[in-house]
Amino acid sequence: DIQMTQSPYSLSASVGDRVTLTCRASQTIRNNLSWYQQKPGKVPRLLISGASSLQSGVPSRFSGSGSGTDFTLIISGLQPEDFATYYCQQSDTSPFTFGPGSKVDIK
Amino acid sequence: QVQLQQRGARPVKSSETLSLTCGVYGGSSSSFYLNWIRQPPGKGLEWIGEVSPAGSTDYNPSLRSRVTISRDTSKNVFSLKLMSVTAADTAVYYCSTRVTASGGFDPWGQGTPVTVSS
Helix, strand or coil: CCCEEEECCEEEECCCCEEEEEEEECCCCCCCEEEEEECCCCCCEEEEECCCEECCCCCCCEEEEEECCEEEEEEECCCHHHCEEEEEEECCCCCCEECCCEEEEEC | CCEEEECCCEEEECCCCEEEEEEEECCCHHHCEEEEEEECCCCCCEEEEEECCCCCEEECCCCCCCEEEEEECCCCEEEEEECCCCHHHCEEEEEEEECCCCCCCCCECCCEEEEEEC
16 A cells, blocks of 8 residues: 655644645655545535645635655645644545544644 | 435444445435445544446455445335454444546435444
């Protein structure tokens, strides 16, 4: 199985901050990487697929980049509604695997 | 816009079979990769498996011996059966779809909490 790791595990940030989350795959997954946002008690929401394609309705302050094994999700100008856990997920090779998540909370 | 609807919470006893169904609305179930994903309390997400538009299935090896995912295109629903459950199978179970073979999961059902009791 392809192992997905994320860093940081948790971070505290303030409204307006630029936040960078990273995701690494144990082997190349080309650009078959998605990012999800999940708030407590809520359903995960797809933010980005194909490493950098923003889903319809997702604010433009979210951006994704990377290919191969290393990927980044940037939130430019953190908003109160962005405090959540963010998961990366590879869809290159079955079984499809998720990272452990990065929790962004309020400083 | 495709929407997925799951039924409410249900208890399951240890060693029994968990059965869940997901309804597909606003699109044809035969057009999508139909997936099940689960999330144990306080933990991360685990992919269970999927049925493809062609009707083939793919399962997580960690669950393959116990899981069956099927679809009924006439009713536009797909189902999950997980046999011989234990407390470790306690989780919120989500249905979801993928449009392409390498795409992300979207949309998601609202989730069904499943508690396995002894």
